[in-house]
Amino acid sequence: VESLFVESTKSSPYVHFDPQLHVLEIRGESYPENAAKFYAPMFAWLEEYFASVDNDQSIEVNMEIVYFNSSSSKVFMNFFELLQDAVVAGKNVVVNWRCHEDNETALECGEEFMEDLQNLTFNLIEIPGD
């Protein structure tokens, strides 16, 4: 599986899925015109990736989303469910939901995502302000 790399735009995040380091990163803002279409290549990539990695592989998911629209939040839920399935299948997945300590909304949203999940390690990480 080759790494997946998508440059950020004003309305869509930077995406870097690295199959060598087993680190998946999504950073930036997410309100693409069509969230399903924008994230479709990432889901396709994940399917291929999970099929290729060993069952006990540790995988780190880093998300730092400053702002996202409702469609993106549904996509993220689907994404987390996919990760949950991977955990059930034996993989060791950790999600780090990163946000600035003064961004209360992003923190609360992280909590909402976390409460919706079982089986998946979901860390809320506050980045100290400068």
Place this chain on the structure above:
Amino acid sequence: MCNDSIFSKEEEVIRESEEILTSSEFLENSLAIHYAKLLERYKKLFSQTRRIIRMSDMMQQELNLLSEKLERLSTVDELTEVGNRRAFDDLFLKEWLRACRRTESISLLLIDIDYFKNYNDLHGHLEGDSCLRMVAGAIRSSLKRPEDFVARFGGEEFIVVLPSTDVAGALKVAEKIHLKVAGLVIENPGSSVSGRLTVSIGAAATIPCRTMDRMLLLAASDQALYKAKNQGRNRTCVDDVQASPSSL
């Protein structure tokens, strides 16, 4: 139950489904387990929908706060906290059109602090800033009606829009402003007027019509301000609106 919930219909679906699933006729049914699973999936998706809406509301709330902040930043003069030039442009246009529709008088007061440069040179720019804030406050407190509006027009110039006001009314407000500024008792030794801080005011009023350029009223207040300066400052002068925009 839960009449205040926006999801009362969804909750009703869940309640009715559970009643059916636990009813005696359905307990015997071999399909019951499949329906029960479907119901569980629906409950899960429904709870996600609630989360999505909660998050969306939070995001929207934050955007609203941000938009209020931006609105303030784009219309308020940071130093003096009265309107800025853009706010004046928007409001003047709105009030001008309203005056046209109602065939009512509208007035402008263009206010300039006398010998402000000397004040600044003597006391420094920080004191100058504080002086601008005090004068802005004095002007604002001279305006009584909610529709009266003051903006910072330039460095030490302020402009007041007085809707539904003729020359006589405008002169009354101008007089009040002179008194309020005098009441601040700010020493200005560099002023040849009185040794205290004073302002000069150019007043202009008109009953506008649709074919008239509103800049004519602004030009008239500007001319009037020149007159006030030339006649010795610390006073209000009036200028008539010219028929043609030759003064611009």
